[in-house]
Amino acid sequence: MKDRVVVIGAGGAGLVAALSAHESGAKVTIVTKEYPTRSQTCMAQGGINAALSNIDEDSVELHVQNTLKSAHSLADEEAVKVLCSSAQEAIEWLDSIGVPFSRTKDGKIAQRKLGGASATRACYAQDYTGLKILHTLYDRCVASGIEFLNERYLLDFITCESDNKKNVCGVSVLNKRSGEVELIQSNSVIVATGGYSRVFHNYSTNSVASSGDGIAAAIRSGARASDLEFIQFHPTALKGSSILISESARGAGGYLLNSKGERFIDELATRDEISRAMHDEILKGESIFLDIRHLGSEFIEKELPQEAKLSKLYENIDPALELIPIKPAAHYTMGGIDVNNRSSTSVEGLFAVGECANHRVHGANRLGGNSLLELVVFGKIAGENAAKFANKHTLHREINEQKELHVEKLEQIKSYTNEINFYNKYSELSEIFYLHVGIKRDKKTLLSTLESVKEMKRNLKNMGVSDKGNKYNTNLIEFLEFKNMLFLSELILLSAIQRDESRGAHFRIDAQMSKKEFDAHTIIDKDGVISYEN
Amino acid sequence: MKISIKRESLHVEYDVSLEDATLLELLNEIKTKVDATLAYSSGCRSSVCGSCAVRVNGREVLACSYKAEDGDIIEPLLNTPLERDLVVNMDKAYSFNAKAKAWQSTIALHVELNDEDEKRNALQSDCILCGSCYSACPVYAVNEEFLGPFSLTRVWRYVSDKREENPKDKIDNIQSDGVWDCTLCNACTLVCPQGISSKSDIEKLRARSVMFGYSDPSFASFGGGFGFDGSPSF
Numbered sequence: 001m002k003d004r005v006v007v008i009g010a011g012g013a014g015l016v017a018a019l020s021a022h023e024s025g026a027k028v029t030i031v032t033k034e035y036p037t038r039s040q041t042c043m044a045q046g047g048i049n050a051a052l053s054n055i056d057e058d059s060v061e062l063h064v065q066n067t068l069k070s071a072h073s074l075a076d077e078e079a080v081k082v083l084c085s086s087a088q089e090a091i092e093w094l095d096s097i098g099v100p101f102s103r104t105k106d107g108k109i110a111q112r113k114l115g116g117a118s119a120t121r122a123c124y125a126q127d128y129t130g131l132k133i134l135h136t137l138y139d140r141c142v143a144s145g146i147e148f149l150n151e152r153y154l155l156d157f158i159t160c161e162s163d164n165k166k167n168v169c170g171v172s173v174l175n176k177r178s179g180e181v182e183l184i185q186s187n188s189v190i191v192a193t194g195g196y197s198r199v200f201h202n203y204s205t206n207s208v209a210s211s212g213d214g215i216a217a218a219i220r221s222g223a224r225a226s227d228l229e230f231i232q233f234h235p236t237a238l239k240g241s242s243i244l245i246s247e248s249a250r251g252a253g254g255y256l257l258n259s260k261g262e263r264f265i266d267e268l269a270t271r272d273e274i275s276r277a278m279h280d281e282i283l284k285g286e287s288i289f290l291d292i293r294h295l296g297s298e299f300i301e302k303e304l305p306q307e308a309k310l311s312k313l314y315e316n317i318d319p320a321l322e323l324i325p326i327k328p329a330a331h332y333t334m335g336g337i338d339v340n341n342r343s344s345t346s347v348e349g350l351f352a353v354g355e356c357a358n359h360r361v362h363g364a365n366r367l368g369g370n371s372l373l374e375l376v377v378f379g380k381i382a383g384e385n386a387a388k389f390a391n392k393h394t395l396h397r398e399i400n401e402q403k404e405l406h407v408e409k410l411e412q413i414k415s416y417t418n419e420i421n422f423y424n425k426y427s428e429l430s431e432i433f434y435l436h437v438g439i440k441r442d443k444k445t446l447l448s449t450l451e452s453v454k455e456m457k458r459n460l461k462n463m464g465v466s467d468k469g470n471k472y473n474t475n476l477i478e479f480l481e482f483k484n485m486l487f488l489s490e491l492i493l494l495s496a497i498q499r500d501e502s503r504g505a506h507f508r509i510d511a512q513m514s515k516k517e518f519d520a521h522t523i524i525d526k527d528g529v530i531s532y533e534n
Numbered sequence: 535m536k537i538s539i540k541r542e543s544l545h546v547e548y549d550v551s552l553e554d555a556t557l558l559e560l561l562n563e564i565k566t567k568v569d570a571t572l573a574y575s576s577g578c579r580s581s582v583c584g585s586c587a588v589r590v591n592g593r594e595v596l597a598c599s600y601k602a603e604d605g606d607i608i609e610p611l612l613n614t615p616l617e618r619d620l621v622v623n624m625d626k627a628y629s630f631n632a633k634a635k636a637w638q639s640t641i642a643l644h645v646e647l648n649d650e651d652e653k654r655n656a657l658q659s660d661c662i663l664c665g666s667c668y669s670a671c672p673v674y675a676v677n678e679e680f681l682g683p684f685s686l687t688r689v690w691r692y693v694s695d696k697r698e699e700n701p702k703d704k705i706d707n708i709q710s711d712g713v714w715d716c717t718l719c720n721a722c723t724l725v726c727p728q729g730i731s732s733k734s735d736i737e738k739l740r741a742r743s744v745m746f747g748y749s750d751p752s753f754a755s756f757g758g759g760f761g762f763d764g765s766p767s768f
Binding site: 034035037038039040042043092095096097098100101102103104105106107110125126128131132135136139140142143150177207208209241243244306309310313314316421423424465466467469471472473474475 | 554556565566567570571573574575576577578579580581582583584585599601617618619621623624625628631632635636637638641642643646647648649651652655656659660661662663688691692695697698
């Protein structure tokens with residue numbers, strides 16, 4: 001089909017990219033494993049950064065500086081400049097399509113201060129910034145008549161060789177409803193499938209869908225990944241469930257306390273610093289609590305209603321009267337499919353955007369409010385470039401003969417012996433990851449974790465599924481997700497082992513300083529071969 | 535704790551040793567330890583993605599925000615085709631957003647809004663599209679093409695926004711299978727996990743419809759309708 005762009009993933013990044021490709025004249029199809037609006041984007045509360053100076057004096061230069069500082073010399077300055085200087089336009093566009101931003105009395109978009117920002121920079125929509133942006137984008141896509149294929153799980157990107165180059169020529173997906181493999185032909189594909197924080201399973205704040213499927217499939221198809229070892233931990237997740245308690249609780253004056261009731265860190269320090277301090281306390285045998293009692297029940301009801309609701313539901317406590325038990329949990333993955341400033345991966349025609357991509361703007365530590373901005377700014381760029389590419393490359397390649405291959409692969413997986421319950425192995429994986437590949441790492445235990453992961457991979461054939469059916473087989477989907485996470489786990493470990501230094505979210509007990517020779521991005525391929533690149 | 539889950543036509547009972555847990559935690563426990571064939575949907579675990587709406591003892595809830603109790607009967611949403619166990623197909627339900635034209639008709643440049651304008655549709659734009667209201671709505675028993683509670687709330691969200699240039703078009707579009715088909719029974723309001731009242735949004739859309747010259751067609755067909763002075767003309 002001429003000029004067709006296929007977008008995998010219907011979160012914020014996927015929807016912006018789809019709208020942008022549509023505007024650029026392409027026929028767009030969005031494929032999602034759930035439904036649009038159920039993605040991770042809906043969970044973003046804090047805001048979206050733009051130096052609008054609506055509240056206090058701010059500038060693009062300051063935004064660039066703050067982002068670079070937080071990135072610990074691991075961001076691409078050009079990419080960061082594109083991000084920050086496009087921010088005002090991004091907000092104006094969101095405003096123009098109807099995003100119900102919070103407003104000031106004098107008719108400006110309201111802004112609030114987030115960690116690491118030198119000015120009041122994050123535009124927000126009450127406590128639901130991500131939700132309201134996502135739903136408005138969805139409505140815009142519906143208005144544009146963009147096609148949605150819901151409940152299709154990504155299996156693989158199909159590539160062809162021409163002129164010694166690897167090109168994408170289609171996508172294979174599993175229709176969850178029918179259990180059939182479907183092939184979608186396209187020379188231009190955008191991956192927007194989100195991050196891989198669910199490697200940490202119950203130690204992650206993320207949606208259960210953040211299993212890194214698109215990253216794993218892109219790497220398998222020959223795309224390079226970068227900076228996979230950089231995983232951001234959020235300090236305030238509920239202890240039992242890892243449900244996120246927004247940074248606004250600390251911003252409003254909440255304390256962090258240990259079991260003795262002592263404060264042990266400046267509550268407004270950066271996320272990586274606070275997480276490390278909490279980690280040390282926990283190792284000493286302390287439990288950690290968030291204390292917002294002194295803010296008063298009236299304030300909590302008005303300003304932190306979601307936090308109060310979630311604390312009651314999951315920890316059975318009233319935060320106006322009691323301490324909230326918390327722990328740090330995996331929140332955002334800075335690494336991903338490596339792309340250039342046109343969102344192109346190393347496979348021709350394959351583009352990537354959002355948390356699954358690494359546009360090299362977050363570096364070693366993402367700043368709050370920059371991820372929503374990233375998906376709007378680079379979503380637009382990815383969509384334009386994918387449409388342009390589709391327009392130029394109209395040669396139709398027959399891919400249907402490949403279908404059998406994908407069907408066979410699935411049948412093979414269904415024939416695995418299922419002697420070992422993979423759900424138990426998944427829990428095990430997340431526990432060793434939280435212990436050894438989390439906030440503080442050490443070469444020795446990273447190496448032993450790598451052995452455990454390899455052992456699990458060898459054992460996959462003894463795992464498998466007990467549900468052999470076709471129709472809506474979530475047991476099979478979850479096993480495929482687990483396989484992807486296991487594949488990525490090995491690459492994360494290899495990247496973390498080789499980076500013999502500490503930087504941002506990657507902290508090595510055995511090498512606590514940053515080293516000049518590591519002022520470079522870790523590039524890794526499907527065989528785990530690592531190189532460094534600026 | 536024993537709960538019963540409707541699987542195809544049968545109710546299957548599960549005994550799970552989890553106390554003080556959300557229904558979603560119970561479902562996860564069953565799935566990973568007892569019966570991996572159980573099908574249900576979930577996502578964010580914090581009531582904002584809208585994936586896990588089911589019915590408990592006949593009432594729509596989000597599995598992630600409902601504390602399960604001994605003897606609970608768990609069933610899939612109504613008014614939607616069943617895929618498997620607790621998973622329903624939402625394609626048709628969501629298609630009503632398109633049919634209702636639930637979007638802003640034009641790109642609005644430089645329209646200034648203040649904090650009062652923000653309040654007009656702050657609640658309506660909290661919708662998470664979980665489909666609870668759609669399942670609870672009794673109108674679908676008689677009219678399968680009814681635009682439905684969440685789509686109409688979405689229309690009100692845009693109609694009430696200053697950035698909408700052409701509210702009349704929006705109102706014109708919701709006259710058939712729309713605002714007048716609602717019985718104002720309020721079932722949607724009672725089950726909404728976000729505290730949105732589609733019923734009252736529909737009433738506001740009706741009032742706006744009247745401003746644009748529309749009237750309730752059920753009165754119009756009732757013996758010739760009402761006269762201009764409001765008195766019955768039969």
